[in-house]
Amino acid sequence: MLSQIIIKTPTFIAVSIIKEQKAISAVLDDYRKQLDLIPDDAFDVTPPAGGWSCAEVYSHIMQASMASTIAMERCTHGTAKPTNKKLNFWGMYVMLTNRFPPIKIKVPPKVEAKWPATKISKEDARNLIIKLRKRVDEMAILINTTPSVRRSQHPRLGMLNAEQWLKFIRIHLQHHLRQIGRVKKEMKIA
Numbered sequence: 001m002l003s004q005i006i007i008k009t010p011t012f013i014a015v016s017i018i019k020e021q022k023a024i025s026a027v028l029d030d031y032r033k034q035l036d037l038i039p040d041d042a043f044d045v046t047p048p049a050g051g052w053s054c055a056e057v058y059s060h061i062m063q064a065s066m067a068s069t070i071a072m073e074r075c076t077h078g079t080a081k082p083t084n085k086k087l088n089f090w091g092m093y094v095m096l097t098n099r100f101p102p103i104k105i106k107v108p109p110k111v112e113a114k115w116p117a118t119k120i121s122k123e124d125a126r127n128l129i130i131k132l133r134k135r136v137d138e139m140a141i142l143i144n145t146t147p148s149v150r151r152s153q154h155p156r157l158g159m160l161n162a163e164q165w166l167k168f169i170r171i172h173l174q175h176h177l178r179q180i181g182r183v184k185k186e187m188k189i190a
Contacts, residue, residue: 057117058125062131065136
């Protein structure tokens with residue numbers, strides 16, 4: 001019985017990784033499509049009620065996703081130390097519900113200082129999407145061989161292993177795609 005569990009587990013993990021990778025690719029396709037729908041002269045305009053412009057959302061999400069792949073890389077390359085520490089309450093919430101809590105959350109000051117959201121150009125956004133897609137594909141291949149005890153610290157969610165970082169990237173991308181929709185609606189962009 002134990003040998004069956006050991007044999008089945010990698011297959012389950014591989015399927016989960018492929019599913020997440022495809023979902024990330026689909027969300028990145030949506031980000032790319034949104035770039036074509038947002039007029040050039042509106043891309044870096046701050047909404048009337050305040051908050052981030054579309055350019056700043058793209059800047060934030062691409063930087064955060066690339067940083068997440070670096071954390072994933074530390075897990076897959078063994079530079080993240082094995083630990084018994086796991087997700088905290090909010091980390092479990094996000095992983096179980098596949099979404100962020102329905103409350104307004106600000107980027108932690110430490111993260112904002114390291115990767116500030118800036119008003120990038122649409123061309124920069126396109127290039128970052130391509131770069132992120134390539135990086136996710138490269139990292140996803142390595143996850144199957146990574147022990148799940150290798151974890152890296154997330155600023156809000158606790159200790160994530162490589163597979164959880166991949167899932168976080170997808171959830172975070174989806175969250176900010178909805179934000180792009182809200183910004184477009186506020187700015188009356190079709």
